[in-house]
Amino acid sequence: MLSVRLTLISxxxxxxxxxxxxxxxxxxxxxxxxxxxxxxxxxxxxxxxFSDPTLSANTVRLETVLGDIDVVLFDQKTPxxxxxxxxxxxxxxxxxTDLVTGDPAPLFFHRSPDxxxxxxxxxxxxAAQDLLNPPAIFPTPVPQxxxxxxxxxxxxxxxxxxxxxxxxxxxxxxxxxxWFINLIDNSGPPSNLDTTNGGYAVFGQVTTPxxxxxxxxxxxxxxxxxxxxxxxxxxxxxxNYSDSNDPKLENFINITSIxxxxxxxxxxxxxxxxxxxxxxxxxxxxxxxxGTATITVTATDANGATASQSFAVTVQSTPVHAANISTRLQxxxxxxxxxxxxxxxxxxxxxxxxxxxxxxLEGVNGTL
Numbered sequence: 001m002l003s004v005r006l007t008l009i010s011x012x013x014x015x016x017x018x019x020x021x022x023x024x025x026x027x028x029x030x031x032x033x034x035x036x037x038x039x040x041x042x043x044x045x046x047x048x049x050f051s052d053p054t055l056s057a058n059t060v061r062l063e064t065v066l067g068d069i070d071v072v073l074f075d076q077k078t079p080x081x082x083x084x085x086x087x088x089x090x091x092x093x094x095x096x097t098d099l100v101t102g103d104p105a106p107l108f109f110h111r112s113p114d115x116x117x118x119x120x121x122x123x124x125x126x127a128a129q130d131l132l133n134p135p136a137i138f139p140t141p142v143p144q145x146x147x148x149x150x151x152x153x154x155x156x157x158x159x160x161x162x163x164x165x166x167x168x169x170x171x172x173x174x175x176x177x178x179w180f181i182n183l184i185d186n187s188g189p190p191s192n193l194d195t196t197n198g199g200y201a202v203f204g205q206v207t208t209p210x211x212x213x214x215x216x217x218x219x220x221x222x223x224x225x226x227x228x229x230x231x232x233x234x235x236x237x238x239x240n241y242s243d244s245n246d247p248k249l250e251n252f253i254n255i256t257s258i259x260x261x262x263x264x265x266x267x268x269x270x271x272x273x274x275x276x277x278x279x280x281x282x283x284x285x286x287x288x289x290x291g292t293a294t295i296t297v298t299a300t301d302a303n304g305a306t307a308s309q310s311f312a313v314t315v316q317s318t319p320v321h322a323a324n325i326s327t328r329l330q331x332x333x334x335x336x337x338x339x340x341x342x343x344x345x346x347x348x349x350x351x352x353x354x355x356x357x358x359x360x361l362e363g364v365n366g367t368l
Contacts, residue, residue, distance in 0.1 A: 024262045025052075028048060028049050034314045037318055037319070038318040039287065042286075049309070050264070055261035056072070062255050062258055068254060074205070078153070093177065094107045098140075105183070105256075108254045111234075120180065122140065128140040136246035157185075157188045160184050161181070161210075166178035168340060222236055223238055270292070294311070295312075325342055
């Protein structure tokens with residue numbers, strides 16, 4: 001039996017959004033352009049070139065049993081954190097296989113601390129059936145990728161409706177798969193999530209219509225399931241549950257699916273001339289050798305519907321030019337020695353002229 005931690009419950013069940021989705025569309029044509037063969041890659045934000053009529057740009061939809069939660073991701077301000085979150089979605093890690101049914105086990109909210117509204121937390125466990133006692137649930141941990149660097153920022157605060165990364169105590173750079181949604185303003189006392197443990201990285205914002213759904217989830221009664229599942233389940237929200245039985249799938253606050261608006265892929269007709277790569281929502285075009293290549297970019301939604309567009313990239317040889325290299329550093333010996341250098345790209349022989357001059361800054365002592 002589980003011990004009840006909360007008695008107040010709202011039984012409002014919100015309808016799930018329709019699974020019918022409109023296909024992606026091309027919202028702006030990428031213009032042809034010219035690059036040199038020894039310069040950094042051109043970066044293009046694809047969210048400005050394609051759109052999804054179902055979801056706005058940089059938005060993911062958490063389809064839960066109590067309603068949909070739309071989250072706008074801060075991919076420009078917290079790119080590492082957003083890429084990590086999308087990696088768990090795109091790889092299927094949030095939905096490991098249920099060994100009893102053979103189907104993906106749904107992610108669920110495993111933590112909703114009492115007694116005051118605080119956060120609802122997920123990303124750590126999927127509701128898989130117990131091999132020894134089906135259809136009772138025994139949570140399966142989400143497979144973990146390497147921890148990411150903490151991207152907590154002074155201009156992003158843990159206020160109501162923001163989504164942030166969970167992590168280990170006293171380890172700012174330990175975030176992996178788990179995340180939480182703030183139910184109240186937790187930026188200051190008593191929780192101080194903006195500063196505690198290096199700050200908890202905010203990487204998105206729940207849309208206003210979805211705030212009612214997170215409140216509905218927070219109203220579900222919680223139970224101390226420590227003796228069943230471990231200390232991570234001290235505040236486990238369960239709905240329509242009788243604590244005389246082992247929890248079943250229908251008792252959990254399941255996230256039945258996580259939908260991205262669109263994902264992107266790209267190809268080059270002449271990979272020796274120009275190469276392409278897509279990282280999150282950004283396209284990178286790198287010139288390699290003189291010539292012209294056709295780049296085709298495709299946007300695909302969750303139902304597999306696509307939209308594509310193509311553009312031409314002309315690569316020219318980098319012209320002869322002067323480049324200035326300026327270095328300022330304390331010069332020492334051994335491992336503290338200053339080494340200045342540069343890199344020349346390409347396979348063809350090149351004539352290089354180097355001129356070394358002294359310092360041009362005035363008022364700097366101890367110069368070479």
